[in-house]
Amino acid sequence: MPAASGTPRPPARSGERGIPxxxxxxxxxxxxxxxxxxxxxxxxxxxxxxxxxxxxxxxxxxxxxxxxxxxxxxxxxxxxxxxxxxxxxxxGLTQDWPVLIVGIGNLGHALAGYGGFASRGFRVAGLVDADPARVGEEVGGVAVSHLDQLESIVRAEQVSIGVIATPAAAAQSVCDRLVAAGVTSVLNFAPCVLAVPPQVGVRKVDLSIELQILAFHEQRRNVAVAGVAT
Amino acid sequence: MPAASGTPRPPARSGERGIPxxxxxxxxxxxxxxxxxxxxxxxxxxxxxxxxxxxxxxxxxxxxxxxxxxxxxxxxxxxxxxxxxxxxxxxGLTQDWPVLIVGIGNLGHALAGYGGFASRGFRVAGLVDADPARVGEEVGGVAVSHLDQLESIVRAEQVSIGVIATPAAAAQSVCDRLVAAGVTSVLNFAPCVLAVPPQVGVRKVDLSIELQILAFHEQRRNVAVAGVAT
DNA sequence: TAATGTGAAAGGCTTCACAGCC
DNA sequence: GGCTGTGAAGCCTTTCACATTA
Structure with missing residues (x-):
């Protein structure tokens, strides 16, 4: 589900052999x-x-x-x-997918060390962070580089998938740099909307959104019970 | 009328004033x-x-x-x-939602420290982990307790939402304990399917699934380009 | 007999387009 | 003039139910 806003977006399946x-x-x-x-x-x-x-x-x-x-x-x-x-x-998991993770806070750490990636053909090709104090640290066998290295890593490692685990304020600029460097798919963990060119794919994961949806149903259940009890 | 197959699951909106x-x-x-x-x-x-x-x-x-x-x-x-x-x-965000996080690895850390929770009425009421070495550690101002304390925390803090950030192997047993203690909504980060009684709500987040969906579209784009180029 | 593969029906979601209102 | 609120249309997804096949 690519982000984009006003773009009229063609009806999903363009005629090709289509799996929904x-x-x-x-x-x-x-x-x-x-x-x-x-x-x-x-x-x-x-x-x-x-x-x-x-x-x-x-x-x-x-x-x-x-x-x-x-x-x-x-x-x-x-x-x-x-x-x-x-x-x-x-x-497309029979090929190797080099992935660059941007933002090595708690979440970036978790992602870098996540076993579920490697087992599906995803390889952490790089970790970058804006904080110089973090540079050099090793996470899951990969050393953290400075944000400045973003472009060179994307090119050297042929990264086509970028993962954004930065604060929301930094996400758009990181995204722009990833896209400019050649990344065509972005997984966004920052709680914000990313603007990207139409040919770039974006998916987002927002931890607090899932909790809010749970709260909605939880509240409903309680209201329903209270209603019956009263 | 629907012949019971697997989980009968009622048609989403149960008749109440329904927002889709x-x-x-x-x-x-x-x-x-x-x-x-x-x-x-x-x-x-x-x-x-x-x-x-x-x-x-x-x-x-x-x-x-x-x-x-x-x-x-x-x-x-x-x-x-x-x-x-x-x-x-x-x-339902105008009320306070005490949340218990189970499994304080990298992901649990990230969740415990995540700012997006507090700003939406979610309060980390407890952190538990099976590893005694982690007990006592403070994360985001809350001390980690041992897994044994799960039930007492749920009861003392009136927790109705549990977050599972354990390895997949532990998730079902943790979930069973949460539900037995009174939790009625579960957010599951472990890469596995959880069985719960029908009145309990579950939502799941699987980091690697999102990446796989991205890979599918990424591959498609490449195949399409190659196809045109050839 | 047991289980797939699939048209057809049903249901839900999105988009359109415009009447209605400020 | 500008923007909301909403029937209606169209599209997508799910479910049903059964002919088909090993």
Whole structure:
């Protein structure tokens, strides 16, 4: 879901062989679940089982997988390994993705040390921070460089994905520099909206937004209970 | 009528005066944008301006706000302060929400120190970790307690929202304990599916899933370019 | 028999476009 | 003139239900 504002945005699927966005967003869930099943020694899996393991319902699983082609066996299910390959290829995880993380505060530390990246083809190609005191520190086996090095790292490491974990005030300028240096996908953890050219992809994660949504439902539950009780 | 398959899950809106889930998920964005506008000294805002500031389009803004009632002035726009109040109340942010964070690794640290919580009515009521070496450490002004204290903290502090930032292997057992102690909303950062009773709310954030979705689009762009070039 | 793959139906979300109001 | 509020249309997603196949 690229940011952008007034841009009229063409209707998502432009005619190409189209797997719906909603399905794409679930493929990583299946991949994670399949990893667990494979470790448990399963060689085949039914849509029902995969559904349970990934927290989705089975009709959705079947539809989603059907977008990748018909690789299941009726009466049996899907081959776990084949499915892992199929999904990984579809998501583009069979290649190496060098990632640059900007902003090595608590969150940047957490991201740099996060095991879930490496296991999916993401490689931390660089860490940069504006604070000279942090430069040189090693996090997860990678040394922190100064923000000045941003451009040179992006070019030297062919980084196409940048992760922004800076304060909100710095995010747009960091983003501009990433884009100017050649980054075409940005994952933004700063609580702000980023403006980017239309060909650049942005996704955002805002920790406090999720909590607020939880609070909404929590409050509702309480109001409902109070209403019934009164 | 729906033949029970997996989790029957009621159709989202249970009959009450219904603001759509998709709109709820955007309210925090508006709230954030309005904060910025207020700081900039704006007293009124049009749907177009709010749209730009929150990364949404103006038709959506108007529809979303209309679910809260008709508080705009035609020809003028919305009153910033009034909108802040309206949204905060709708989300349940006018009350204090004590939160317990479980798992004080890098991510737990980041969450405990995150400023965006306090400004929205969330208060870190406790931090717990399974590692005795971490107990006693202070993070963001709150001391880390041992995992054993989970239940007593939930009860003493009336915690209804729990945040799980443990490794995946520990998440389900932590979740079970939170729920047993009385927590009714869970924010899960562990990369796994949590089973909870139907009346408990769960939201999840998986850092690597967002990256994978980015990779999908990134790959697509490259393939498309290569395709055109070839 | 067991489970996939898929048209068709249902539901929800977004966008359009304009009447209504300040 | 400018902007909100909102039916209606269109699009996307989910779910159903069953023919099909190993």
């Amino acid at each position: 966005e909603a399905a794409v967003a679930r493929l990583p869930l299946y991949l994670r679940a399949l990893g667990g099943l494979a470790e448990a020694g399963e060689t085949t899996v039914s849509s029902e089982e995969l559904a349970a393991a990934s927290g989705v319902n089975s009709a959705k699983v079947r539809k989603d997988l059907s977008y990748l082609g018909s690789y299941g066996t009726r009466g049996v299910g899907y081959d776990v390994q084949q499915l892992v390959h199929l999904i990984a290829r579809e998501l | 889930e998709a709109a709820v998920a955007r309210l925090p964005l508006y709230l954030r944008a309005l904060g910025g506008l207020a700081e900039a000294g704006e007293t009124t805002v049009s749907s177009e301006e709010l749209a730009a500031a929150s990364g949404v389009n103006s038709a959506k803004v108007r529809k979303d706000l209309s679910y809260l009632g008709s508080y705009g002035t035609r020809g003028v726009g919305y009153d910033v302060q009034q909108l802040v109040h309206l949204i905060a109340r709708e989300l």
